[in-house]
Amino acid sequence: MGEDLLSSRRIYEGRIVNLRVDSVRLPSGRITEREIVEHRGAVGIVAVDESGEVLLVNQFRAAVARTLLEIPAGTLEDGEEAEACAVRELSEETGYVAERIEELYVFYVSPGFSDERIYLYLATDLTLGSQRVESDEIIEVVKVPLDRALEMIGTGEICDGKSILGLIAARAKLLTS
């Protein structure tokens, strides 16, 4: 069912993404191009405290030209393990340290054109450290009850895919644990 790679053009090498265009031969013999955005992968963290409140971050997103309310998230550094990245990003973005971290889902984000994979975690047993934010991120931390966050999916106030999936999965996990 695969495709034969004939050649590959590197279009762009960036900080967050690379872009290449592969020329491939399909099983039918036809030759076509595949535009592929390379990404190191990312984590998203649903952090719920002992009173059932979840930590969200409000952040301007240039790609969509608006501020979005999302779960804390960030890109894997070179060679970094996803769980370590989740602990780091949660601490950097919110100041909280999680004693307990569990995987919810690992998934491809948009496999039609990108190799990005997201690792979603549930973080609990939180203690407040100090907020350390990366230099070009302006992030406002918001705490809302998990049930309220789930309502905000219905109203469209939360409209980021990883956040929607993470919040739904976290509720299901917390209900059964």
Added chain:
Amino acid sequence: MGEDLLSSRRIYEGRIVNLRVDSVRLPSGRITEREIVEHRGAVGIVAVDESGEVLLVNQFRAAVARTLLEIPAGTLEDGEEAEACAVRELSEETGYVAERIEELYVFYVSPGFSDERIYLYLATDLTLGSQRVESDEIIEVVKVPLDRALEMIGTGEICDGKSILGLIAARAKLLTS
């Protein structure tokens, strides 16, 4: 909370994605770059028949160099409405026509670098027409009970984000309707 756009470089204009790099001034005064992948948006369809089976498609994905089992999906055409696109893609990929189509979620896929939005639908009251597949897509249609598809998320056999979210949302909607 926004960023001032200083300049924008068009790096690539493709069939599925465009890439641009914006130079922006942050509220702090610091200047940085934003790599932005432009995408027209896409639909995903959870199509469930009267016996509770869901239509999935097996398809080689060059970006991740493997075959993935996903819900039927496709990219919006110029000026196309999302619901019309969902009906068209379901028919093209599986041959099924849906009498009833309901929105599940609309979400940004990866707003850190892309403006892609996915419109997820639940399609029911299915009737079989004829499969018409786009020329460079080799697609195998698979029908499995919805509960089995949900198990396949747990086993990792389904590991595509829109498919995971769509299947979970479809089950919740069907349980309450």
